[in-house]
Amino acid sequence: MESLKSALAISLCCALGAPVPPVTAQDSSAAGVAHPMHRPAYQSSQMQGDERILQALNRFTFGPRPGDVEAVRAMGLDKWFEQQLHPVAIDETELNARLAQFPAMQWSTQNLLYRIPSNAIIRQAINGRGTIPQGNILHAVYENQIYRVQEKQANQAEKKADQGGKAQDTAANQVQVASGNSIGQPAAAPAMSSNASMQNGSATNAPVSSATILNQLDQLSMPADPASSTQPAMNRAPGHANPPASAPSTDAAADPEQAIVADILALPPRQRVARLAAMEPADFDSFIKSLRGPQRAKLNADLSPDLRETAADLENPQRLVVEELVSQRLARDIYSNAQLQEVMTDFWLNHFNVFLHKNEETPYYLVSYERDIIRPLALGKFEDLLEAVAHSPAMLLYLDNAESIGPDSPAAERTKMAAARNGNTKAPEGINENYARELMELHTLGVNGGYTQADVIQAARVLTGWTVDQPQRGGEFIFNPNRHEPGSKKVLGKKIKENGEKEGEELLHLLVTRPATAQFLSRKLAIRFVSDDPPQSLVDRMAKTYLSSHGDISAVLRTLFHSPEFWSASDYRAKVKTPLEFVVSAARASNAQIENYQPLENALRQMGMTLYGCVPPTGYKWEAADWVSTGALVDRMNFALNLAANRLPGITVAWTSDPGNATLASDAEIPSPESEEARLEPLIVAGDVSVATRSAALQQFAAQSAQDNGSARPVAAAARPFNRNHALTALERQDQLLAGLLIGSPEFQRR
Amino acid sequence: MKLSRRFFLHKGALAVAGTAAIPSFLVRSVLGETTGTPNKRLVVIFQRGAVDGLNVVVPYREKNYYSMRPSIAIPQNKVIDLDGFFGLHPSLAAFKPLYDEGHLAIVHAAGSPDMSRSHFDAQDYMESGTPGVKGTDSGWLNRALQAEDANVALRRRCAGTCEQHSAFRALALGADVPLTLAGKVPAIALNNVNGFTVAGRGPAPSPAASAFEAMYADSGDHILHTTGDETFEAVKMLRDANPAQYQPAPGADYPNSEFGNSMKQIAQLLKANLGVEVAFTDVSGWDTHQNQGGVNGQLANRLSDFSASIAAFWRDMGDSAEDIALVTMSEFGRTAHENGTGGTDHGHANAMFVLGGGVNGGKVYGRWPGLANEQLNQGRDLALTTDYRQVLGEVVTRTLGAENLETVFPNAGLSSSRFLRLV
Incomplete structure (x- = not known):
């Protein structure tokens, strides 16, 4: 990790000293935006100036859109961050217009299952x-x-x-x-x-x-x-x-x-x-x-x-349900102005993973799970979130707690008696430890959080009776006392007296307040927001805030934001984007207008990160190692070229303000590749790219023109562009290729 | 054809292999001399979801089998008899000739000793090769390649070229590298051979592909630089092998299914002589809690696909099938009793298949624990008599030359003296 960081620092440092490509007079203003870093001359260990803005945008949003850096600079970084922590006040007119495409996503689970x-x-x-x-x-x-x-x-x-x-x-x-x-x-x-x-x-x-x-x-x-x-x-x-x-x-x-x-x-x-x-x-x-x-x-x-x-x-x-669920999620990730809320929604959906195809009802339950539980509580108190998840049919069904029956509960006694009467050899129904285990291992304490197998069994007994009323019809949580294991239980050394449904609430409160939970959640957040191997000092500080604020997620994020570790220069672009982060940030950077989200979903599937598609309860990993593979890299490069050249059906990007403008059609008037690169680079990569990336992007033009002249082969070959209502000008073709290369560049794979 | 350095160094003989006129046995012997490995290729198939081994390899002489499974048991007159005690599910007809030819062996009552009934845990345990130990971040198959690399005798014989490996050495058919293959040895994942190219197909890389290659080659970003190198090398190798021209051998009729397609692509890549040593793929749909079916039905359909795909693969490999070892596994078995919904729940031991030229097949291995009520694990499942690591340990020793089994399966206490002698 250290060697990676230093290698990255070196490449960034080299990029700084590199000559900026020559620009024509008309592009000088754009070029001025291209390299605006107000970095001090000495090697600082802390990010400075616009680098801080980019760091914040890269980590707390799904990637900057063109103009975002300027907007945050105008508002002030601290004020912007506080605004992000209070999403209710953020204007979402544009997003809401897009979400209006999916009326069914506002329905109750029951209504969804009835009507669809x-x-x-x-x-x-x-x-x-x-x-x-x-x-x-x-x-x-x-x-x-x-x-x-x-x-x-x-x-x-x-x-x-x-x-x-x-x-x-x-x-x-x-x-x-x-x-x-x-x-x-x-x-x-x-x-x-x-x-x-x-x-x-x-x-x-x-x-x-x-x-x-x-x-x-x-x-x-x-x-x-x-x-x-x-x-x-x-x-x-x-x-x-x-x-x-x-x-x-x-x-x-x-x-x-x-x-x-x-x-x-x-x-x-x-x-x-x-x-x-x-x-x-x-x-x-x-x-x-x-x-x-x-x-x-x-x-x-x-x-x-x-x-x-x-x-x-x-x-x-x-x-229909699956498509709209996925589409509305991508629409929010891409177009929401309350980006931190969406980033945290993504974080918690992954933390409290529920697999889309656990059973036929899961897609239906996921609509409400995300809309009514995860998103509204994403920046609130962790205990509220955990409680709501524990009561959610989506989770109870996914991790089988809905079927768990106390071995000495009235329901089990009845089954045993019936079996004895009929000479039935069928094994008696019983406890299901699945949720109880993952509740401790994945949702709160962490795998080394100091619980034992006995604690898992005891917690499972506490949670017996937490089930779902008529799941096939979209019913809600119910506590079924007949399935509840009688007697008191002991979890993590603490006695939980027999108290029906309240036992579960006591258990959740116990888990939420454990220091192990504070550490586990803080580390996971730091891995998401800072680096694959975050400094323990930062994790400790966040954990302390977690405990003193009674699990206030916003307070923990505020501590993160105000910690020197978050601004450490060595962690600039230290995170490799997950496929979701890559695809969404590409759509944001290119200001894509999306009628059809399916091509994005397909890309995510290919890259191994289908939305709601993670089978195990662990969720997807946040570390780079899981997302950098040969196949994934090929998919990312192709996605970048296809997106930039309008080859994804229902998705439109424009690299010039005036697509198809006839006045630019003649070669003589085309701005040079260098000036176009200088114009597009800050729009897409927001921050500079290495000399290697820039020169590789530019060099291919010589090769491309040679090939075009030789064989009249269309740009980037293969697929026919969709969404094209005019013949592409030479400038547009040049821009599409440049933009595709920038989106597929090593720099854009990081945030 | 521009050979990359690593490719050339490792598989000097492959330049020869690329010219079609050389008989395959000659290529094999040249390769064997170059690399010094036992020169086998290993294909690993994971049946995710826990297949019901008792209805796959049916102990049809067990009385209790029929009383425990009133609606889903395979009748005696429907099983494909193997040895007078076990019989294959009728949907596995494609396996019978392989068994009779002595290429297919079965290990029954095998699996992971861990008692977890969680798919997630059990798959992780099985893939990491460390049952009961959470947080192992590498897979047994990757460590088997590490053990191969550490084999002193092999290293001496290959005179310094062992460290040079093809980008295709460890291959997963799928979107990402599974835990089985995770670890120090680079592994590549691809889910579609024909889509594994940047910026369109063609006889030469497009300018966009070249630009990307230059960007990643010159990047100071260690992770992306390394993966980028591997990617472009693999893309290049694949382009030179021209997979679009691929036609399966006559009679190799792959089912038109996801699994059939994966097996076809594995055959394709193996036959393209790209230096694949191990290949992994998985197949799901085995979690038959409800309405599992008997001779026909849900499980029967999955088994048809499963056996037809593997049989087609075997036929497709033709001559070189001799150098292949293929092994299947699933995270745990299913309950011996059928449940109240015409299915089976999570159980314990299971059946594994081992197929290959060097396999001592035509036999069901493993001690049979019996199905009487008192013989069941926790009163409900087939008990375990063979640790799956014992089987895999033998397979990787005999195919890859991975002799240090402590590396591959830490703390399993494997020893070659206890091998089943099935390879």
Whole structure:
């Protein structure tokens, strides 16, 4: 570590002494911003001037945006930091406009599970253990999903029994089962028509007449909010199913299916979605499958957020929840002005990790977990946060406490008696130590925090009965006294008297106030904010504040901010960015305008840091070693080039203020690569890059121009740029490549 | 083709290997002389989620097996008999020929001695190779390579070139380097061979790729500099090996699954002679608490994919399969009793597969502890009779020449005298 730090210091030091690339007169102001470090001539051990601003922005935000350094300088660093500690007062107009794209993210878990049903809810509906909403678009959502699940089952059955025609029967039977549950079904019973479509579904079938659907459409008035619908049961289109998974035709004009697609796409938004909802599940399925890429974009193009959600709900509800959860998180990370709150939200979500796919309900519970618990408490008292997490269905389910049963509890006694009566050999249900262990190991004391296996078992007994009411339907925390282990317990030498749910609260308070917890949390925060190997003096100071402030997270961060160790020059850019930090900081530095967050999520997945995707409760690591690998580096470089050249669909960056400006089209007027580099460097890297990086970025232009002249090969080859509505000027191509190289540079991998 | 220094020094013979006309046995012998290693390549597969070993290698003569698993047991007439006592799950049909040819060995009632029933802990313990010890930050496979490097006899034979290793020496198919491969020896991770290139594919690096290479090569940032070097070397090697041209051998029909794809890419990289010594990948979906199924169902589907992918890999490797050792493991087994939801819960011992040219296969190894109620671990799981480190210790000694097993598995007290003699 020491050698790394000094190597870095040397490279920074060399960069300082290096000649600034020549700039033209018109860029002199930009160049002035490029190297504004007010560093003293002597080698100081403390950061000075703008370096301090950059340090603060690098550590307390997801990376500076162009203009951030200037803004903080104008406000004053201390004032800016205090403002960050009080996020309520920060203006979030822009962010809120972006978050308005995801209305469902404001719903309760129960409402989410009802309106955007999980697979479990659909299976319940199929098995008759749940009801299917009647008379509105939700009905269509459920039916489409029932169809999808049954199609899948039928396909699997078909594969299995390829000797006989059993699969057809199975599918038909399953449809019949479903129809039994569709109480109060309108005359055109979907089960019947689905059934018919199974048997008759062939190419000889007449395609849906657009006139038929349009007629029905006239009778439909579409509520924007599906749940507020008081609409009587809608008539669904009769079942002229097209064969499922029919291949798209090559000639739209000659293909009736494509004619219908074109027809639907031409409808105004509300009618379009109404039309989708009115389709039979089988028809809807083949419609979706027949869509080509651009058509799919057009389908969603001008929909309001509510309508877009409805359309997505009709197609794949589970995907909708996950996509919006991830999108809103990235939107906040990138666009929120309350950056410290988002950084700490990320920190605590990782500290109190809950894996997205623990079970089918987890994505739904995560919405509220993040929104109602982690974010609001991220800068508050640690005890409040821990308490809320301990009561959260997300955590109780993830670490299995919801299933833990005291071995001598009334519930266990009943099971034992029943087993004895029936001669059942099944092992009795019992205690689950999973949460109790991680509560101590990962959430509070730390692995060396002085607890034993006996403490784990005792803590698990304390927490028996902390469970979730009807998890599949999105229920909340309940304390179930029947599952609670009777008697007093002893944890960490302290006796906890029998007291039901209150025992757990006593346990949490005990853990929160232990010095080991203060040390563990302070060290983890210091690793996040300072360096992979933070000085013990700093950790001690933070831990002291933690104890004296009764676990006030803001107070601990304030101590960190005001400690000399935080400003130690050797820790400037000492942290390697995690994939999330890299991707988000790249989007911020390039001022990206994002309609579609999926490419960012894909990049994170490739780099091994899927949001909410960490399986073990440890969360992702903050140390560099976990994030610097060959594959990851390749992914980072490619991401940088793709982002900078607008090759990520739905994400737009502009490196000139006037993209496509014809007056810059001629080569003679293009600013030199040197001056453009000097203009872009402070925007992107905010702080300087090494001579090596700068000269490597510039040198490739000679090679690129030679290659362009030789082979007319497009810039950076391969993928076609998206989001391009004009021919790129030579200047834009140059800027895109330069910016991509800067984002992929070693300097940008650090913060 | 510009050979990088490290590549050239280590695998001088590979320049020869690159020319397709040389028979593979000759290349092998040249390599063997150059490196002095036992010249085997080791493939490690981790089944994450704890596979139900009792339904994988079925003790179909155990009466209690059927009484404990009324709805999920594999009927006697459905198992693929191995030795009159054990039988394979019918979905493992692809393994039967390998077993009969003597290439596939099974170790039953094996696993980690730690009693943890937490996936997370148990995987960490198994991967670090230090059951019960938390916070070990390197993996057994990485330490096995360190032990190989420390093998004095090997070093003498390779005359100073042992320290030079291919960037592909330790390879993980996946987004990141797993704990199994973490440690001092550099390991690379990639999840898509065809995507492992900077700024587009082409016969030569693009100017952007060259710019990045120069930036990282000249960077004073030690960590990024080192990884950057390894990255560009690996990218270069892969480009020269031209993986886009790759066609699996006839009859090597990989399932179109994530695992099938990983196995295909491992074969591809092994066959490209890039200097891969150890390769790791994992496959998940084994945590069958609910609705596990019997002859058909959830577990059966996973097993089909599992065995078909491995069998395709074996066939794909053709001639050079002889130099391969492949070993599988899972963090723990599952309960001997089925639970109330048609599945099984977290248990203890499990079955491991060892496949390879030098494997003494066609046999189920390990002492069978029995399934009578009093023979079960804690009254609920298959008891453990073989520490998985005993199996892996033998494998790494015989394939990599990693003789100092105290390095690989500290405090395990392994000794070659207790090897099962399966390799």
